[in-house]
Amino acid sequence: MKKRQMVFIFAGAMIAGAIGGGLLSPTAVSAAAKEIIELLDRTDKIQQTQKDTTTALTTNFAVLKTLIEQQSDSNNKLSTALAGVQKSVQDMQANSGAQLDSTSSQVSGVRDNLGDMQQRLSKLSAQLADIQSSLQSLDAKVSALSQPAASVNPNGGTTPGTTPGGAPPTPSGGGTSAPSSAAPGVTPPPSAQNLYDSGLHDISTGNYDLAKSEFQDYVKFFPKSEYASNAVFYLGQIAFVQKHYPEAVDHYSDVILNFPTSFKQGESRYKRGLTYIAMGKKTEGIADLRAVTRLFPKTEEDQLARTKLKELGVPLTAGGR
Numbered sequence: 001m002k003k004r005q006m007v008f009i010f011a012g013a014m015i016a017g018a019i020g021g022g023l024l025s026p027t028a029v030s031a032a033a034k035e036i037i038e039l040l041d042r043t044d045k046i047q048q049t050q051k052d053t054t055t056a057l058t059t060n061f062a063v064l065k066t067l068i069e070q071q072s073d074s075n076n077k078l079s080t081a082l083a084g085v086q087k088s089v090q091d092m093q094a095n096s097g098a099q100l101d102s103t104s105s106q107v108s109g110v111r112d113n114l115g116d117m118q119q120r121l122s123k124l125s126a127q128l129a130d131i132q133s134s135l136q137s138l139d140a141k142v143s144a145l146s147q148p149a150a151s152v153n154p155n156g157g158t159t160p161g162t163t164p165g166g167a168p169p170t171p172s173g174g175g176t177s178a179p180s181s182a183a184p185g186v187t188p189p190p191s192a193q194n195l196y197d198s199g200l201h202d203i204s205t206g207n208y209d210l211a212k213s214e215f216q217d218y219v220k221f222f223p224k225s226e227y228a229s230n231a232v233f234y235l236g237q238i239a240f241v242q243k244h245y246p247e248a249v250d251h252y253s254d255v256i257l258n259f260p261t262s263f264k265q266g267e268s269r270y271k272r273g274l275t276y277i278a279m280g281k282k283t284e285g286i287a288d289l290r291a292v293t294r295l296f297p298k299t300e301e302d303q304l305a306r307t308k309l310k311e312l313g314v315p316l317t318a319g320g321r
Contacts, residue, residue, distance in 0.1 A: 112200065112230060116196075116197075116200070116227070192221070192222045192225050192227070195214055195217055195218045195221070195222075196214075196218055196227050196230075196231065198214050199211050199215045199218060199231065199234065200234075202214060203215075203234055203237070208238045208241060211234065211238060212235060212238045215231040215232075215235050216235065218231040219231050219232060219235070229258075229259035229262035229264050230262070230264060232251050232254050232255050232259070233251065233252070233255050233262075233264040233267065235251045236249075236250075236251030236252045236254075236255070236271065236272075236275075237271070239251060240271060240274075240275055240278075243278075245275050245278055245279045246279075248271070248272075248275045249272055249275050249276065249279075252268040252269070252271055252272035252275065253272065255268040256268050256272070265295075265296070266292055266295070266296035266299055266301040269291055269292050269295070269296075269301075270288070270289065270292045270301040270304060272288050273285045273286070273287075273288030273291075273305070273308075274308070276288060277312075282312075286309065286312065289305040289308055289309050290305075290309070290317060290318070293305050293309075293316055
């Protein structure tokens with residue numbers, strides 16, 4: 001509006017000056033008035049465009065503000081959802097860790113069960129060969145005894161292997177069997193093999209309490225047997241899965257110190273390292289893991305120990321190499 005007033009003033013001044021000076025004719029005045037009208041019309045259009053632009057900017061600003069508020073609300077909801085997902089993932093990782101420990105013990109039990117079966121098959125094969133040899137020897141003796149020369153005594157005596165009355169000879173021990181050594185009312189322990197097999201079966205199926213009792217009995221009754229170190233190791237595995245960490249350390253240490261030739265040496269040291277770390281004794285755990293890489297190279301435990309050390313962000317050796 002202010003601009004329009006200025007245009008009117010400017011136009012009036014021009015007309016007044018022209019008339020006063022006698023410079024304008026009626027035709028010139030008409031042309032000047034036409035230009036003024038066009039100028040005013042263009043001014044109105046510019047003002048209208050400004051109003052339209054202002055209105056559009058106001059509307060767009062309101063829409064943009066609404067979009068920003070909606071986006072902020074969406075971001076807040078997304079943050080809340082992500083926090084829930086993160087908590088779920090952490091819970092899953094914790095549960096997966098426990099399940100992984102349990103599965104590892106079960107797989108180890110199954111693997112050792114297969115190894116034990118292979119050893120037993122080898123022993124059975126050797127025993128079968130011995131039995132076959134004994135049968136062949138016995139068959140030869142029976143064939144020799146069945147010969148007429150062996151069954152008739154030319155001097156009128158009795159046939160070797162019989163008594164004068166025809167009865168078989170009595171055993172050198174007096175003809176009575178040895179009495180049982182078990183005291184009346186006392187149940188003898190099961191055989192070593194059956195007890196060990198039962199323990200392996202129960203630990204592989206997750207029946208840890210029963211497996212623990214069976215392995216404890218095995219160590220109690222058969223402390224010097226070939227599978228005693230395995231039984232002690234599995235007691236450590238059960239304690240580890242049940243999170244009885246000090247007890248697990250004792251069993252793993254028992255294998256390491258008292259069964260130096262056991263093939264469970266490397267695994268016992270590796271699992272003791274993991275147990276120390278679970279107890280918060282990181283220094284002792286790292287020392288055990290490094291010992292595994294040094295003492296048992298190119299084994300499965302060596303690879304597992306290297307992976308764990310890398311996960312912990314520590315070098316393979318104390319010197320940083």
